[in-house]
Amino acid sequence: MPDLKNILFMKRKNxxxxxxxxxxxxxxxxxxxxLKKCKTERETVKFVNEYFLNNKKDxxxxxxxxxxxxxxxxxxxxxxxxxxxxxIDAPRIDLKQNPLFEDSGLGxxxxxxYGGIKKYQWLNIPISLHVFLVKSDKEILEINIGEExxxxxxxxxxxxxxxSKKVIDEKVTKEAFDANxxxxxxxxxxxxxxxKDQIKLNVLNYLYEKYKIVEEDFVSAEIQAVxxxxxxxxxxxxxxxxxxxxxxxxxxxxxxxxxxxxxxxxKTQVLLMVDKExxxxxxxxxxxxxFVYDIAIEILKRKGIEPTFANILNFFKSSQCLSxxxxxxxxPMYKDVHEADNAAYINNGVVITKFTGHGxxxxxxxxxxxxxxxxxxxxxxxxxxxxxxxxGKVDEGGGGTIAKYISxxxxxxxxxxxxxxxxxxxxxxxxxxxxxxxxxxYKSFLIMK
Numbered sequence: 001m002p003d004l005k006n007i008l009f010m011k012r013k014n015x016x017x018x019x020x021x022x023x024x025x026x027x028x029x030x031x032x033x034x035l036k037k038c039k040t041e042r043e044t045v046k047f048v049n050e051y052f053l054n055n056k057k058d059x060x061x062x063x064x065x066x067x068x069x070x071x072x073x074x075x076x077x078x079x080x081x082x083x084x085x086x087x088i089d090a091p092r093i094d095l096k097q098n099p100l101f102e103d104s105g106l107g108x109x110x111x112x113x114y115g116g117i118k119k120y121q122w123l124n125i126p127i128s129l130h131v132f133l134v135k136s137d138k139e140i141l142e143i144n145i146g147e148e149x150x151x152x153x154x155x156x157x158x159x160x161x162x163x164s165k166k167v168i169d170e171k172v173t174k175e176a177f178d179a180n181x182x183x184x185x186x187x188x189x190x191x192x193x194x195x196k197d198q199i200k201l202n203v204l205n206y207l208y209e210k211y212k213i214v215e216e217d218f219v220s221a222e223i224q225a226v227x228x229x230x231x232x233x234x235x236x237x238x239x240x241x242x243x244x245x246x247x248x249x250x251x252x253x254x255x256x257x258x259x260x261x262x263x264x265x266x267k268t269q270v271l272l273m274v275d276k277e278x279x280x281x282x283x284x285x286x287x288x289x290x291f292v293y294d295i296a297i298e299i300l301k302r303k304g305i306e307p308t309f310a311n312i313l314n315f316f317k318s319s320q321c322l323s324x325x326x327x328x329x330x331x332p333m334y335k336d337v338h339e340a341d342n343a344a345y346i347n348n349g350v351v352i353t354k355f356t357g358h359g360x361x362x363x364x365x366x367x368x369x370x371x372x373x374x375x376x377x378x379x380x381x382x383x384x385x386x387x388x389x390x391x392g393k394v395d396e397g398g399g400g401t402i403a404k405y406i407s408x409x410x411x412x413x414x415x416x417x418x419x420x421x422x423x424x425x426x427x428x429x430x431x432x433x434x435x436x437x438x439x440x441x442y443k444s445f446l447i448m449k
Contacts, residue, residue, distance in 0.1 A: 080318030
């Protein structure tokens with residue numbers, strides 16, 4: 001009698017037993033180097049552009065949008081595109097436009113957090129500042145401070161436990177940590193023995209002597225505060241990666257490597273990496289911007305097709321997209337927020353997510369079944385280890401991706417990426433095996449028939 005369970009049941013597979021481990025570890029090393037260099041969206045676009053220029057072949061070109069979003073394109077003879085779309089922004093803490101003040105013998109920066117963070121996770125960790133500043137004479141200053149061993153670091157100070165009972169301990173988390181108290185220490189030496197604003201003056205004097213910037217220059221600056229530590233291996237077996245910004249740069253890197261490791265297919269292949277996903281995809285560098293139209297117009301022009309509105313719509317209708325974003329892996333300390341049969345697990349491969357959103361699938365792209373079937377068939381044919389999952393139990397919470405913005409152009413779209421533990425924290429955790437299966441999945445999609 002046949003083993004019906006073996007025939008009929010869908011089984012989870014551990015990716016470590018299905019793929020060459022040397023390949024997994026080698027791929028992960030390149031990824032860690034990428035994460036070390038790319039802690040902001042501008043730095044990621046710069047890395048992608050340099051990588052493209054060093055590896056481009058015939059029929060390939062790049063479009064950069066305001067140095068915060070980017071598309072790589074490989075033309076084909078066929079109509080339509082096969083797109084992998086990720087986002088390259090990450091939750092962080094930004095300096096305000098008038099940031100510098102002093103209080104209680106310390107120089108401090110006012111901040112405004114970006115994206116969904118747990119505020120307490122950013123207290124008393126080493127912070128680096130990544131600066132993009134345009135001076136009044138239009139000179140650009142682009143530096144980071146805190147990443148090199150000899151650099152100073154910065155910190156948001158926590159309250160000692162001896163005095164925190166009423167201020168923090170007896171309050172619920174949402175009330176205990178005030179966003180207006182996420183101020184960063186940046187100095188403490190006064191410029192002179194005068195009483196007022198001497199620490200602030202000393203900080204400004206240092207900035208002027210070293211970088212020739214004045215306080216007004218902060219108005220035209222993007223200064224992002226991010227964790228100062230480097231990506232590290234986790235566990236005795238070094239099977240996991242702990243790093244900042246893996247949501248969603250893990251998908252960006254996997255797709256970039258996949259793009260250059262495949263050839264021409266039946267549809268034009270596109271990598272899209274966008275900004276502002278963590279704050280709702282608003283603004284002119286996000287997935288909701290007209291950038292996707294710019295891409296379509298340029299492709300049609302290069303194929304000798306007039307980019308009329310009708311042709312653009314038909315081009316979108318003939319296109320497919322993997323929304324390359326991460327999912328939530330089961331944390332063994334908090335299993336109750338997941339429904340076990342529809343949850344993602346570390347080391348079980350790339351995650352296919354048919355829908356995201358909140359509650360009754362609100363604010364979600366719910367992928368068409370026919371497209372899900374195509375992707376599943378391609379992954380199985382190419383030996384990709386994959387799993388299905390949704391983001392937590394129904395009504396537990398939820399979240400969204402850029403899939404809903406891509407699919408509104410009538411492009412078939414499905415969420416697909418690895419699962420992380422501790423998502424949106426300063427140290428997110430990913431499996432090296434899942435990273436590699438994600439790379440394999442993106443290669444399979446780009447050339448699927």
